[in-house]
Amino acid sequence: MEEMPPGIRFYPTEEELVSFYLHNKLQHKNNDINRVIPLLDVYKHEPWQLPKHCGELCHGDSEQWFFFMPRQEREVRGGRPSRTTASGYWKATGSPGYVYSSDGKVIGVKKSMVFYQGKAPTGRKTKWKMNEYRAIEQDLSTSTPMLRHELSLCRVYVVSGSFRAFDRRPIHATESSSNGNINITQKTDN
Amino acid sequence: MEEMPPGIRFYPTEEELVSFYLHNKLQHKNNDINRVIPLLDVYKHEPWQLPKHCGELCHGDSEQWFFFMPRQEREVRGGRPSRTTASGYWKATGSPGYVYSSDGKVIGVKKSMVFYQGKAPTGRKTKWKMNEYRAIEQDLSTSTPMLRHELSLCRVYVVSGSFRAFDRRPIHATESSSNGNINITQKTDN
Secondary structure (H helix, E strand, O other), X not given: OOOOOOOEEEOOOHHXXXXXXXXXXXXXXXXXXXXXXXXXXXXXXXXXXXXXXXXXXXXXXXXXXXXXXXXXXXXXXXXXXXXXXXXXXXXXXXXXXXXXXXXXXXXXXXEEEEEEEOOOOOOEEEEEEEEEEEEEEEOOXXXXXXXXXXEEEEEEEEOOOOOXXXXXXXXXXXXXXXXXXXXXXXXXXX | OOOOXXXXXXXXXXXXXXXXXXXXXXXXXXXXXXXXXXXXXXHHOOHHHOHHHOOOOOOOOOOEEEEEEEOOHHHHOOOOOOOEOOOEEEEEOOOOEEEEOXXXXXXXXXXXXXXEEOOOOOOEEEEEEEEEEEEXXXXXXXXXXXXXXXXEEEEEEEOOOOOOHHHOOOHHHHXXXXXXXXXXXXXXXX
């Protein structure tokens, strides 16, 4: 990946995450997937420690990082998952939603979370966010849609000042743009 | 590029567009750049004809396409550029803005435009938009910032329903999510 031209990056859609990465990981296909999205117990780390564990396609990325996460033991035994780290906790925001394929089929569910520093319920909201995806797959014998919760895929990200990654700019640049006193000479030769 | 894993795409930042692509093109360096961003007189085509002219890294992309555009002859002679096509016209939206490097330096200017169908000023706004970038570079002998307007870089894009490409979903999926009657069986075996 080192010789790729600038601007080429891992920027998957939700459909690609669920239909390709999560699906193939659940099917134990294609072990190269771990180089793109490694397996990690996300909740055992502080959010700002996560970027250094990311896959090789995200190295150098400053916005989002992807991980597969095994189901917690306590959840397997019927309990609720623990989303508390040493310094804070992840808290759900909004209701879980569905993930759609481009032909409009439901292929997964998605939970969105925000990281709070401190102890619940008085923690301080941070800029660290997460989407946790689980796949919904047809049971081949009964055609029933099944929620595969033995493994999830997490997208950890920080909220930038801009809506779209494309427009991102340094925070201090926004300030300097407001005085706008830049003296530019028009080039007159062709 | 054919064997790349899903989710790898040309998704450059403005800084990469201006500092790498536009800069190297102006310096006549690296002819491979044309394979990524071809030279095209964008205003000679209807917007919906542009995707088929895009570079090989954007093939299959349904959101944005990049082109280098030579300065129009009439502009070289001191006139205003013509932004009229057979079926409509491009019209500026908002004021031109600056493009910043990640260390906060001004490296370019950016004009945003929307395509209207019909005759000005009564055309009908479409979903086709464009950012046109020009580089600002230091004159090496005088250190004066110079606007390089002999060549610009255009990003043509269509506005999707979602703020971020990441979350994009088919339009009819948004409708089916509102009734939400999907029957999912929880998988109980591990």
